[in-house]
Amino acid sequence: MNEKRQIWQVWANFLHKWGISRAAANLLEAGGPLNILAAQFLHFSRPFLGMLIAPDQLEKMADMLEDEAETNSFIAILKGGELS
Template sequence: MANEPHPWVAWAEHLQRWGLAQPIAVLLEALGPLRWVFAQFLYGGLPLLTTQPNSSQWQALLHILEDDAAQREFINLLLEEPHQ
């Protein structure tokens, strides 16, 4: 598990491959304070959406939604040139 890359890296690579990195970055920036509200809905709904609400994938998403520095870091990762 220690050798697994951070979920953000995999997400960024997939979104870049699909051409969605820029739109997701814009969406995250546009949500502003609503990110926090969305995160609270996810906290409440995760037990209904998945059998593993505490998985690293969900925790990473919630961290992006709740933390301004994490959001900025993920957006920067999204907007980097893809590594080939």
């Protein structure tokens, strides 16, 4: 779990740096069941996106999107909270 927290924090820092962390959190919240489709898209596009983003990062992002509890934890981080 510690590795997940570190990766999520890196993602959150990146989104915060670009000023889009709140928008990303809102998008994830609004996405609800569509997050699973987004995860499947990441799995499908991994050979292509893997040239731009580390494949293990894509896999971890897809895994997070597939698990509602993990998605909610990441949303909390994006909104400035802590992981419980």
